[in-house]
Amino acid sequence: MIDTVMQRLGVTESQYRQGDFIVTTPTDGSEIGRIKLEGADAVDARIARAEQAFKQWSQVPAPRRGELVRLFGEQLRRHKQDLGALVTLECGKILQEGLGEVQEMIDICDLAVGQSRQLFGLTIASERPGHHMRESWHPLGPIGLITAFNFPVAPWAWNSALALVCGNSLLWKPSEKTPLCALACQALLERAIEEFGDEAPQDLSQVILGDHEAGERLVDDPRVPLISATGSTRMGREVAPRVATRFGRSILELGGNNAMILAPSADLDMAVRAILFSAAGTAGQRCTSLRRLIVHESIRDEVVERLKKAYANIRIGDPMEGYLVGPLIDGQAYEQMQSALERASKQGGSVFGGERQLADAYPNGYYVSPAIVEVKEQDDLVRHETFAPILYVMSYSDFEDALAMNNDVPQGLSSCVFTTDVREAETFVSDQGSDCGIANINIGPSGAEIGGAFGGEKETGGGRESGSDVWKSYMRRQTNTVNYSRELPLAQGIKFD
Numbered sequence: 245m246i247d248t249v250m251q252r253l254g255v256t257e258s259q260y261r262q263g264d265f266i267v268t269t270p271t272d273g274s275e276i277g278r279i280k281l282e283g284a285d286a287v288d289a290r291i292a293r294a295e296q297a298f299k300q301w302s303q304v305p306a307p308r309r310g311e312l313v314r315l316f317g318e319q320l321r322r323h324k325q326d327l328g329a330l331v332t333l334e335c336g337k338i339l340q341e342g343l344g345e346v347q348e349m350i351d352i353c354d355l356a357v358g359q360s361r362q363l364f365g366l367t368i369a370s371e372r373p374g375h376h377m378r379e380s381w382h383p384l385g386p387i388g389l390i391t392a393f394n395f396p397v398a399p400w401a402w403n404s405a406l407a408l409v410c411g412n413s414l415l416w417k418p419s420e421k422t423p424l425c426a427l428a429c430q431a432l433l434e435r436a437i438e439e440f441g442d443e444a445p446q447d448l449s450q451v452i453l454g455d456h457e458a459g460e461r462l463v464d465d466p467r468v469p470l471i472s473a474t475g476s477t478r479m480g481r482e483v484a485p486r487v488a489t490r491f492g493r494s495i496l497e498l499g500g501n502n503a504m505i506l507a508p509s510a511d512l513d514m515a516v517r518a519i520l521f522s523a524a525g526t527a528g529q530r531c532t533s534l535r536r537l538i539v540h541e542s543i544r545d546e547v548v549e550r551l552k553k554a555y556a557n558i559r560i561g562d563p564m565e566g567y568l569v570g571p572l573i574d575g576q577a578y579e580q581m582q583s584a585l586e587r588a589s590k591q592g593g594s595v596f597g598g599e600r601q602l603a604d605a606y607p608n609g610y611y612v613s614p615a616i617v618e619v620k621e622q623d624d625l626v627r628h629e630t631f632a633p634i635l636y637v638m639s640y641s642d643f644e645d646a647l648a649m650n651n652d653v654p655q656g657l658s659s660c661v662f663t664t665d666v667r668e669a670e671t672f673v674s675d676q677g678s679d680c681g682i683a684n685i686n687i688g689p690s691g692a693e694i695g696g697a698f699g700g701e702k703e704t705g706g707g708r709e710s711g712s713d714v715w716k717s718y719m720r721r722q723t724n725t726v727n728y729s730r731e732l733p734l735a736q737g738i739k740f741d
């Protein structure tokens with residue numbers, strides 16, 4: 245299957261069948277490709293080429309740049325099934341979600357095409373006669389993108405669709421766990437570039453399949469003014485200071501530890517469905533996955549019982565075959581999940597689920613039943629993000645306390661409340677409410693649309709990607725003051741005669 249899909253997506257065998265680095269599928273651990281990893285010197289050369297490409301591309305009018313992204317969106321529409329299947333095969337999320345990820349790419353392309361005619365700045369009243377002020381937005385330079393295994397294609401597209409219409413070239417270092425998805429995206433973009441014609445330079449977009457050192461070289465290079473990185477907080481702690489040292493900019497989208505406050509007035513049917521999708525879906529491997537349920541004490545027993553019933557019925561299996569939950573990415577993720585569950589038990593938590601599944605059928609595939617862990621309080625274990633389907637359940641009696649618990653973790657990505665009480669709902673999204681970048685009412689914490697800005701506070705890193713006015717991050721802001729008078733008055737009324 246892999247060969248047919250790769251062929252249709254335009255990736256040649258030599259790109260994914262030659263090399264020492266073995267790529268496996270989490271569905272059963274089998275090999276799906278071999279690639280060559282590049283060293284730091286190769287990255288150096290790529291950055292030089294990206295600089296050249298930037299010089300040419302930044303001269304193309306923005307709406308024309310939008311046309312390239314429109315063509316790329318068309319490629320994605322045409323190849324949605326194949327790319328969705330490849331996402332599923334390489335990272336293990338179920339096909340519905342693989343397709344959803346490709347749809348996010350299509351959506352951001354649409355948004356970026358429109359944006360290509362709206363890269364506008366302000367005009368500002370000047371304090372001086374015969375003067376005007378304005379803001380101009382200029383292309384920034386080669387953009388470095390680092391992405392994670394769990395969303396191997398969409399975050400790249402959020403960044404690159406906007407970065408391209410803003411006039412930038414791209415350097416993409418994907419996760420070493422999902423290089424084939426990167427090769428496929430690059431192949432589709434190259435097709436769009438070919439259709440677009442000569443105005444688009446060679447090397448407008450490049451993929452770096454490299455190791456840690458290659459990544460460091462990208463992060464450290466002052467020719468790359470912006471690094472946009474998605475991944476763990478640990479990775480962000482390495483990347484952020486390195487970029488800051490050279491006064492580069494970064495967009496960081498790191499860990500999440502997302503909660504739901506479930507109030508007594510909530511529609512429980514809706515809430516249970518939302519919990520299932522956001523806590524068990526994607527095998528708990530979204531940065532937006534629900535990890536903490538803060539439920540009102542009066543409905544705790546009923547909710548936990550309903551959840552256990554629903555969890556017991558979750559169909560777990562080959563993500564390509566219509567199951568609801570696929571495998572974890574690898575054995576290490578499984579070990580981390582098990583050690584969190586063991587610690588929870590030792591600390592007096594009550595653990596439901598979490599066992600390995602289908603080990604006979606897939607000795608090298610790490611399927612687990614999603615776990616529910618009832619805990620007494622929010623301790624360090626709960627505050628830590630374990631990238632696996634573990635839902636910690638805690639109860640509250642006072643809404644204020646629930647809010648405090650929502651915020652009392654180091655991460656600040658996503659959050660939600662289920663309530664029909666307008667006071668609770670509005671408080672949750674007020675400045676006194678959730679401290680996260682995303683705060684939802686009667687919707688789970690995951691599955692955001694691309695129209696909004698995506699990202700979070702605290703250890704999540706503070707960056708924003710995708711919609712709203714995020715395009716500005718990929719441009720250089722310039723303030724212009726223009727004097728069309730015959731005098732030279734100074735600002736602040738200063739006399740210097």
Ligand code: UN1
Nearest residue numbers: 395530531532690691692
């Ligand atoms: C991620 O897990 O890194 O909101 C991104 C969501 C998706 C994006 C998740 N639109 O769950």
